[in-house]
Amino acid sequence: MHELSIAKNIIRIAGEHLSPDEQALLTKIRVRIGKFSTIVPDLLQSGFEAAVDGTAMENAKLEITVIPLRVQCNSCGEVSEIEPVDFTCPVCCSNDVDVVEGNEIMIENLEITEPINH
Template sequence: MHEITLVTGLFEIIKEQVAARGIESISKVRLKVGELAAVEPMTLTACFEVVAEGTVAQGARLEIEEVPLTGRCRGCGADFRIADFNFTCPSCASGDVAMTGGRELYVESLEAVCKGDHQ
C-alpha cells in the first residue's frame, strides 16, 4: 500500500525532529501533499494513527493540505491549474509546460511539546 510507505517515511522525519528538538509529545502534524502524490487522505490518516501508536505522536492530529497540480507555460509564461493531466497552455496552446506545483509531499509543521517547554 502506497500510504503506509509514505507514513513510514513521515515517521523517519518525525524521529529526526524528536531527537534534534527534544520533543516529548506531538499534538499536530501538518502535511502538504501534492495532487500528483495520489494520496488518499482517509487512508493516510488511518495509517498514521496505527504507526503513531506507542510513539510520541500517539493521539496527534494529522492535517493534510492538498496542493493542486499547476503549471507554467515556457512559451508565454502563463501560470495555470492543470486539470485532467492536460499539460497544454490555456493561453497559447503550447505543450511546453513546466510543472510548478502538485508534487509536494512534506511535513510543513509539527506542533509539539519539547523538554525545554516545561517551567
C-alpha cells in the same frame, strides 16, 4: 499501499527532528500533498493513525493539505493551476508545459503543546 510507508517515513522524519520529550508533546504534523501525487489523502490518514499508534508520538494528528497542480508554460511563460487530466496551458493552449508544483509531499510543520509549569 504505499501510503503506509509514507506515513512511517513522516513519523521517522518527525522523530529525527524532535527530542523524546518533544515527541510526547507533539500534537500535530502538517503535511502538504500535491494533487498530482499518487498519494490518497484518506489512505495516508488511516496509515498514519495505524503507524503512530504505540509510538512516543501517538497523540499527534496528521493534518493534510492538498495543493493544486501548477505548471509553467514553455511557450508564453505563464504559471497556471490545472487539473491533472488537462496538461495544456490555459493561457495560450500550448501543451509544452513543465510541472512546477503539485507532484510532491512535504512536511510543513510540527506542532508541539508547551508543557504547563505549575
